[in-house]
Amino acid sequence: MRKTLRTVAVALTAAVAVVAVGLSLPVSWNVATDFVGTLSRSGAQTVPIANADLSGTGPGSLVSAVTMPGLAASPEGLRQQSARVVYRSTSGDDGSSTVVSGAVFVPLGAPPDGGWPVVAFGHGTTGIDEPCGPSASPNLMGTAGVVAGLTGKGFAVVMPDYEGLGAPGVHPYTDAKTAGLNLVDAVRALRHTFANVSTRWAALGHSQGGGAAWAADEQAKPYAPELDLVGAVALAPAADVSxxxxxxxxxxxxxxxxxxxxxxxxxxxxxxxxxxxxxxxxxxxxxxxxxxxxxxxxxxxxxxxxxxxxxxxxxxxxxxxxxxxxxxxxxxWALPQEPLSAPMYVVYGGADTLIDPQWTTDAIARACALGGNVEWDLQSDKGHGDIDFARALSWILERFAGRPATNDCR
Structure with a gap:
């Protein structure tokens, strides 16, 4: 699940560029040759985000929120306000309180009525050590173009590092529930960092992040009832790797x-x-x-x-x-664990050499048995990092528009 991160980021960037509904971003953007960079290669120092609310203590409350000068100096960073955040979350494994890191972004300009809608992006495998968090990289380990494409079309974006990546702790690799809770709490952290952010949000993730998006869909309603999840997209998800x-x-x-x-x-x-x-x-x-x-x-x-x-x-x-x-x-740690809170769209490849497609098919069947609203696309000739994402991005916009989701479980 590690080697496909930058390949998937490039493919996702290209897919965003060709979605007919108008999500777009350049397909030519720099991918750093190293996996982990410093917070700033420009030499600029991070400074606290003005007006960030550090007064809370519960899940999603901020420990810190600072600027990201390395990213801000890049072409992608010029299109948005960005912050590296450290925030409180919850272990899906034992329910204990945790502290995790991530990155949050809002577009430039005036927000729409109700505030910026949110896309929570779950990244694929970057490693299992503290330095492996994308928020510590000036180009978010190759995903800066994806973020810029989404903010450029009017979405606020969050990307958690996941527990144990970017902040001290042990990373529970493939514990999708923990990653999903980190994803939900990143939306809360965003709303404590920048003003004019909507409660409406969608989850999107690939591989390990696909499992995180799936788990966030399961946890959203009971865990964060103040937020309004419109749907989740799980791309080649690591739902069950037993x-x-x-x-x-x-x-x-x-x-x-x-x-x-x-x-x-x-x-x-x-x-x-x-x-x-x-x-x-x-x-x-x-x-x-x-x-x-x-x-x-x-x-x-x-x-x-x-x-x-x-x-x-x-x-x-x-x-x-x-x-x-x-x-x-x-x-x-396998999914599903609970019924879905909102519709979900799953895209996976029949030639995946990392996550056997039958594992995903079986997990979808169990989600359907729990009463889930699931649409899926098994692309028989695709692998793990080359699946076609264009329909998935259109699907997210349809959910924000309030259109009914197809339910293949029926």
């Missing part, structure tokens, strides 16, 4: 899945004392573990060579008990 364990046991993980499996194991080992890394790694995988799980620094440059050495026998559970332990944690 099947990774069966494939690891059978030695049938794809190359993409082997790389993701190392992140799954490392994240779970940091989170749960009963997960022993050495139950799932040996040989070249064990020797290259730090390289395979890094998101920044010189280790990243060694990843292509380390990835080429991965072998099925080196990345599988040592015992059935170890497999059950890992499977149990992943199954507990």
């Amino acid at each position: 099947g990774f364990v069966d494939k690891a046991q059978a030695g049938t993980l794809t190359q993409d899945q082997r790389l993701a499996f190392t992140l799954l194991v490392e994240s779970l080992a940091r989170r749960f004392p009963d997960v022993n890394r050495d139950d799932y790694r040996r040989g070249a995988v064990a020797q290259s573990w730090d390289v395979l799980t890094a998101c920044s620094g010189p280790l990243v440059e060694q990843r292509p060579a380390a990835s080429a050495t991965l072998a099925p026998q080196d990345i599988k559970p040592a015992t059935p008990e170890a497999a059950d332990r890992l499977r149990g944690h992943l199954a507990r």
Whole structure:
């Protein structure tokens, strides 16, 4: 789920450019060659956002809100007001209070009646370490063009880093509920940062972010009743990845899945004392573990060579008990967990080598069984990062317009 981030950002940017309803942005924009940059390459210092409300204490309340001078100096940043925020949220795993970081944006100019409508964007995999948060990158790890395209057409935008990325903590990789709560609370944080922001919002995400958008749809009504979610779009969502364990046991993980499996194991080992890394790694995988799980620094440059050495026998559970332990944690995080709060549109590829399409099909069926309103598009010849997003962006605008959503569950 890591290597497709910039590929998907480019594709999403292009898709935004061709949507007939008018969302547009240039398809030529810089993608940083490094995954993690400094907050400002221009040398300018961050300053607090004037009039940001730091008085709250509950989920979505602000710890801090500062300018993003590196982004502001870029062509994309000139089109919007931006802020890097640290805000309070909730762990989906145990319900405890957390502090997470992210980025929030509003368009320039006069807002419409009711304030700027909001798109909450869930990014794909960037890593599992604190430096892996996109808000710490001057170009948001390649997604600045997507944000600029949305703000340029009148949407406020939020993009959480997710718990443990960008701020201290352990990142619960593939815990979609936690990422979904972080997404919801980012909308609240936006409204505490800038004025004239609507309560109406939509969720949009790809891969790990697709799971976050799906989970946000489930959590929105009970968790944030003061906000009005109009719908969610989940692109190639990581809804249920417990099947990774069966494939690891059978030695049938794809190359993409082997790389993701190392992140799954490392994240779970940091989170749960009963997960022993050495139950799932040996040989070249064990020797290259730090390289395979890094998101920044010189280790990243060694990843292509380390990835080429991965072998099925080196990345599988040592015992059935170890497999059950890992499977149990992943199954507990799998979607769906609750009925949807609003309509959802799912787009996924039949040739996806990272998230097996059957896993997504089965998750959709369970969401339908819970009474969900779901429309889906299985693109049989597409993979994980090349699905066609154009209809998804039109779908979001239709929801804001109040048009009824198609329900394929029927």
